[in-house]
Amino acid sequence: MKTVKQLLEIKGYEVDSITPEKSVFDAMQLMAARNIGALLVLDGRKKLVGIVTERDYSRKMFLQNKPAKDVAVTEIMTRQVAYVRPDQTNEDCMALITEKRVRHLPVLENDRVIGMVSIGDLVKDTISEQKFIIHQLENYIHG
Numbered sequence: 671m672k673t674v675k676q677l678l679e680i681k682g683y684e685v686d687s688i689t690p691e692k693s694v695f696d697a698m699q700l701m702a703a704r705n706i707g708a709l710l711v712l713d714g715r716k717k718l719v720g721i722v723t724e725r726d727y728s729r730k731m732f733l734q735n736k737p738a739k740d741v742a743v744t745e746i747m748t749r750q751v752a753y754v755r756p757d758q759t760n761e762d763c764m765a766l767i768t769e770k771r772v773r774h775l776p777v778l779e780n781d782r783v784i785g786m787v788s789i790g791d792l793v794k795d796t797i798s799e800q801k802f803i804i805h806q807l808e809n810y811i812h813g
Contacts, residue, residue, distance in 0.1 A: 671760055671761055672795055673756065673758065673760075674755065674756050674757070674759070674763065674777050674785075677787055678787070681785075681791055684785075685785060685786050686700065686710070687709055687710040687711065687712045688700060688711055688712075689712065689713065689743070690711050690713065690743050690744035690747065691744065692742070692743050693739050693741065693743070694722075694731060694739075694741045694742070694746055695738035697722050698727060701724065707724045707773060708721055708722065708773065708786075708788075709721070709722050709743075710776055711744070711747045712783065716783070718753070719744075720744070720747035720749045721747060721774065721776070722747040723748070723773070723774065725773075726748055727746065731746060752767075752770040752775060753775055753776045754766065754775045754778075754787070756784065760792050760796060760799075764792055764796075767792070773789045774786055774789075
């Protein structure tokens with residue numbers, strides 16, 4: 671079972687983010703351009719203050735009754751962010767994603783964001799590991 675650090679070494683450490691005062695329109699435009707479903711919300715000191723997701727947009731913007739250009743990210747972002755550490759395993763991440771019903775987990779080391787893993791990253795790794803095990807078993811059986 672890979673650790674989050676090992677997953678990030680394969681995937682990369684790049685994280686897409688936005689500041690809380692930017693508009694929801696800006697956030698959605700960035701997500702569309704990058705073909706992603708979430709942005710970390712970082713303050714001016716690069717400290718994690720929230721996450722804004724497609725789910726936040728679809729559930730909370732309707733209640734705003736204002737255009738997305740007139741709503742700040744801070745008004746719809748999720749403030750209680752589930753996160754993981756680099757030493758945790760894929761299995762730890764899957765359990766947290768299931769428990770918290772989220773799709774993205776920032777990776778924090780010493781209160782600093784160093785990456786992010788998504789449910790897609792975790793499933794891809796799980797499938798890859800299962801294929802490897804199957805291949806090893808087939809080699810063992812067939813000699």
